[in-house]
Amino acid sequence: MSSSPEAPVGPRRRLSGTSVRGALATLGGLAVMLITLIVFAALRPDAFPTWANVQGILDSVTVLLILGAGLTVVLAIGEFDLSFAATTGLSGAVAVLAVVQWGWPVWLGVAAAVGVGIIVGLGNGASVAYGRAPAFIITLAIGSIALGIERFISNDKVIYGLPESLISLGQGKILGFSTGLWVAVFVTVGVFVLMRFTTYGRRVQAIGSNRRAADLAGLAVARSRMMAFVIMGGIAGLGGVILMAKASQYFPNSAAGLLLSPYAAAFLGAAVIGRGRFGAVPTFVGVVYIGVLQNGITMLGQPGWVVLLVQGVVLAAAVLLARQFR
Known part of the structure; x- marks a missing residue:
């Protein structure tokens, strides 16, 4: 009898731990996105935080x-x-x-x-x-x-x-x-x-x-x-x-170069705002962020391989973040 009321405690604790990890993953992802915007805007204040650049980013993705x-x-x-x-x-x-x-x-x-x-x-x-x-x-x-x-x-x-x-x-x-x-x-x-x-x-x-x-x-x-x-x-x-x-x-x-970015965006969006679930809106946000990264790196005069490297890092990090919801 004494074990009956205690049975649900384990699952609830696991759920709680998953929720905490998921919340931390979301906050961490949002923080990284915000920091990225701040860094690019600070390094290229004349070009990055402009309406014309916003239009260019959206058009590029x-x-x-x-x-x-x-x-x-x-x-x-x-x-x-x-x-x-x-x-x-x-x-x-x-x-x-x-x-x-x-x-x-x-x-x-x-x-x-x-x-x-x-x-x-x-x-x-x-x-x-x-x-x-x-x-x-x-x-x-x-x-x-x-x-x-x-x-x-x-x-x-x-x-x-x-x-x-x-x-x-x-x-x-x-x-x-x-x-x-x-x-x-x-x-x-x-x-x-x-x-x-x-x-x-x-x-x-x-x-x-x-x-x-x-x-x-x-x-x-x-x-x-x-x-x-x-x-x-x-x-x-x-x-x-x-x-x-x-x-x-x-x-x-x-x-040929269109395979990696959609995956990175989908996993990133799912991890940051989708609570581990894939959805149209999270993927949209993820794609725009990928566009911001590509645009900012290009504005800083970095070669193309840097963009590929960063995309790979983003995909790996996004997959790991998404796992925190499971």
Whole structure:
């Protein structure tokens, strides 16, 4: 009898310890973000804390915001996707080829790019959810296939001559911000609504928290996992269009550097403001912070390898911080 009232004490203590560690992780992350802003502003007071620079930072992370929103769904359901950067490049190549060389209207070129992304996502999702392939390996393999196809169809050549109607999707201006940024905001809001207010979003969170329990509860685990990759693929396809529109051209392997930053942003956002959970808003904040880091380091005249080094450190630190909520 004496042991009955004491039984819940252990779990409560563990929860309390986790909450304390999580709170410290959040405060520490926010402090680092604030210190970063203060340091950059102090070192470059003439350029960093200006409205023009804020606009420049947001514009520079447009594609990362789009990809980060899609990656959020995959991470939230407990999976990984290492093919989305290659999918972005392939989809962008398809859009440019369709419009410039095949004579398709812009809207059809965009649809083709998104469709290609969905097909890649479907391949990933079916392999992981129904083929039981490890996501890490199969998405890496499919990403390699996508990259090979991209280089084949583009003949490894730069493609110029994008029409203004396509370029304006990335470089047009609405209320002082680029059209591409508004597309990124629209995608982020869409993922937020999907994850917060739909049955599918709640299912994603349940599966990500405990896949076995979700399976025993009768949730459509396999279909939901596959759909997460399809969503990621479609969003990556749209990201490819915006990437090419912002560059005003296609160049081979154009999305090669887009893999690490979305992961760093998603984990950082989850650790700092998501209480260990992946979400559209935390990822958005994480991407903007990555943009601030890139911008500040560049303003200080540091070489490109410093940016890569810092991104790696941020990703490692974010993963460790996110673990404090478990």
